[in-house]
Amino acid sequence: MRIPGALGGVGASEVPRSRPPPRSPTWSCRLFTVYPSTKVYFPHLSSCQDATQLLSHGQRMLAAVGAAVQHMDHLRAALSPLADLHALVLRVDPANFPLLIQCFHVVLASHLQDEFTVEMQAAWDKFLTGVAVVLTEKYR
Amino acid sequence: MGAKGEYYPSKLIGKVLKIFCISNFVFDMVSFHRLLVVYPWTQRFFDSFGNLSSPSAILGNPKVKAHGKKVLTSFGDAIKNMDNLKTTFAKLSELHCDKLHVDPENFKLLGNVLVCVLAHHFGKEFTPQVQAAYQKVVAGVANALAHKYH
Numbered sequence: 001m002r003i004p005g006a007l008g009g010v011g012a013s014e015v016p017r018s019r020p021p022p023r024s025p026t027w028s029c030r031l032f033t034v035y036p037s038t039k040v041y042f043p044h045l046s047s048c049q050d051a052t053q054l055l056s057h058g059q060r061m062l063a064a065v066g067a068a069v070q071h072m073d074h075l076r077a078a079l080s081p082l083a084d085l086h087a088l089v090l091r092v093d094p095a096n097f098p099l100l101i102q103c104f105h106v107v108l109a110s111h112l113q114d115e116f117t118v119e120m121q122a123a124w125d126k127f128l129t130g131v132a133v134v135l136t137e138k139y140r
Numbered sequence: 141m142g143a144k145g146e147y148y149p150s151k152l153i154g155k156v157l158k159i160f161c162i163s164n165f166v167f168d169m170v171s172f173h174r175l176l177v178v179y180p181w182t183q184r185f186f187d188s189f190g191n192l193s194s195p196s197a198i199l200g201n202p203k204v205k206a207h208g209k210k211v212l213t214s215f216g217d218a219i220k221n222m223d224n225l226k227t228t229f230a231k232l233s234e235l236h237c238d239k240l241h242v243d244p245e246n247f248k249l250l251g252n253v254l255v256c257v258l259a260h261h262f263g264k265e266f267t268p269q270v271q272a273a274y275q276k277v278v279a280g281v282a283n284a285l286a287h288k289y290h
Contacts, residue, residue, distance in 0.1 A: 026268075033268035034275050102252050103271075109259035110266045118177040118195055121256065125178055 027107050028058040035099045041092055065104075068131050079134045087138035094139070097132035104128060171254045172208030173198050179249050185242055215254065218281045225284035233288035244286035251278025 032039050039045075045053050064082060071078035086092055105124065109116045176183050177195045186192065189203040198204055214232065221228040236242045255274050259266040 030268040030271060034272040102255070102275075105252075105256050106259040106266065106271055109256045110263050113260055113263055116256075116260055118174050121174065122178045 026058070027061065027103060028054045030107060031100055031103045034103060035096075038096055038099060041090065041096070065128075065131070069127070072127070075130060075134050076137075079131065083135050083138045086135045091139075094132070094136045097136070098129075101125065101128045101132065170208075171250070171257045172204060172211055174257060175250050175253045176204065178253065179246075182246055182249065185240065185246075211250070215278075215281065218277060218284075222277065222280065225280050226287050229281065229284035230288055233285050236285060237289040244282065244289060247282035247285045248279070251275075251282050254278055 028045065032042070032045070042057070045057055064079075068075060068079060076083075105121060108124065109121075112120075173195075176186070176192060176198050183192050186203070186207070189201060189207075191197040191201060192204070214229075217228055218225060236244075252275075255271060255278060258274060259271065262270070
């Protein structure tokens with residue numbers, strides 16, 4: 001499976017499917033700790049103490065990434081409702097997506113260690129950057 | 141940066157400084173190699189390095205290894221001079237602007253790759269707090285390197 005069109009081709013075999021994803025609160029809590037400015041978009045989640053809400057939020061984000069992986073060949077169609085949400089309701093500044101991607105890389109690197117090869121990082125970076133492009137395409 | 145190092149927890153920095161000094165640990169090579177593979181447009185500054193056509197070619201390239209060592213020595217200097225990054229990197233900043241013509245965006249990319257390499261090495265120990273400290277260090281270095289651009 002390859003990412004088509006404007007996103008170019010990428011070896012989707014490097015995008016891991018067999019391992020369970022890192023625990024979701026880790027990802028959200030890491031984002032808020034490392035890049036505190038991102039908390040402005042989540043006033044109801046500003047505390048890393050509230051594990052239940054963080055877990056729920058993290059699970060939603062990971063589920064969206066999982067859905068994007070499953071529909072890699074037609075990302076725009078698959079993510080259209082989320083793109084509408086981001087453009088019309090959430091309006092997250094596009095500069096924040098690379099911050100989230102960096103946290104994703106770090107969680108993968110610390111969780112997978114030797115399995116997180118350069119090829120895997122390149123594939124994930126390309127894929128997640130493509131997702132971010134689609135999510136912000138309808139902003140203007 | 142507070143006197144007690146509240147932005148840069150000194151124990152964490154000290155631990156990584158030890159790692160930086162371990163000569164047989166390949167932070168240098170791994171980070172620079174990873175930069176050139178994950179962000180291939182960064183290769184544009186290294187036309188004279190020879191074969192960079194594949195991840196394995198980059199990994200085996202002696203000029204990449206040598207340059208990686210140089211870059212990581214600079215990061216080591218950063219950790220030792222965190223209260224004075226702009227002065228520490230003033231000459232390097234001028235060099236990157238006037239002679240090497242490197243887009244400062246690349247400094248951020250290398251910083252992020254270095255953080256990933258640290259996460260890979262430390263695994264579960266690379267907590268959000270540790271990552272936050274190191275993202276601040278690499279951001280400080282990137283800013284210092286871009287400071288003399290004009």
